[in-house]
Amino acid sequence: MTFGKQDLAGYLSRLMLRAEVGAITLLVEGATDKRAMFRALRKLETDGRIASDSVYVDSAHLIDVSEACVGNRERVEVVHAAARAAGYAVFALTDREFRDFATSPVIKDERPSHRQVGSVFWTRGHSIENYFFEPSYAASHLLYRHSDAVSPAMLQAIDRYWKQLLCNAAALSIAARDNCFLKKLRGALTTEAWILVSPGFIGLSADALEKAITLRGEACVAAGAFASSFRDALAAMEACPDAECARWIAHGHLADEVLWLAIGRILQHEGAPPEVVHDVAVGHKEDKAFNRADRWGEAHAMPIAVPTPVALWQAVGARV
DSSP states (O other): OOTTOEEHHHHHHHHHHHHTTTOEEEEESSHHHHHHHHHHHHHHHHTTSSOTTOEEEEEGGGEEOOTTOOSHHHHHHHHHHHHHHTTOOEEEEEOOTTTTEEOSSSOEESOOSOOEETTEEEOSSSSGGGGGOSHHHHHHHHHHHHTTTOOHHHHHHHHHHHHHHHHHHHHHHHHHHHTTOHHHHTTTOOGGGEEEETTTEEEEOHHHHHHHHHHTTOOHHHHHHHHHHHHHHHHHHHHOSOTTHHHHHSOHHHHHHHHHHHHHHHHHHTTOOHHHHHHHHHSOHHHHHHHHHHHHHHTTSSSOOSOOOHHHHHHTTOOO
């Protein structure tokens, strides 16, 4: 058993103790989800919208369950079902992933809202990271880590290119899913995968994608099909009339990774020092996640000005 983990029986015993004092539990998938939801709840408490310390936030990745659980979403669903069957007040937030997104023959968000299934709630987009896919969240981290090296012109450039970045990240996500390369692509790309032509174009190089997936051991034919799939997905994404769809359909982890590579590439083009470019592109991943999770949570002052699962907050007793 990994340090810090507990089995399902032990976790249910913990829920029994909480039930004795009327506390509610919100179960999420991972550390970033926990940080974001915890910060949001604390902000709602500060504003008097929910009773102090009335909701516990737990991450399911620290609970050992059946080997049949292949991912954290399934783990959340198993633990949540067991807790509910035992009569405990447990709610869950799970990743939407690609559910209810159409990608053929056109790309469409078939559920442009949060979904609730009983006491289980879905994120608005693929995962928690999609809430952070706005240039202001990137700027917040950059000013936190590199205020001495990041200029207003650099932040303006990121903002200017943002729509193109999201379209490319979303297209890559769709192509990677369709070709079963989601895991294989993690860590496979560099800033050089992004082509930047001043003043107005930035995009992922299909040739760079093909090369990267070949270096990961895929046959040339499969790599070529993947590159072609990316080009098709990008054309469909650019033709999508829903301006928000790219933000929500992009694979949370893969898109987050390639977006930071793109930001590094933009800073490089704008003259940032090499060590700053490298740090922004691939460094301090936990800092990036937690800084943006904090920002999203802190935005839950009333009226809430960010996309958020309102029905979930109401379910756990918040007045929103």
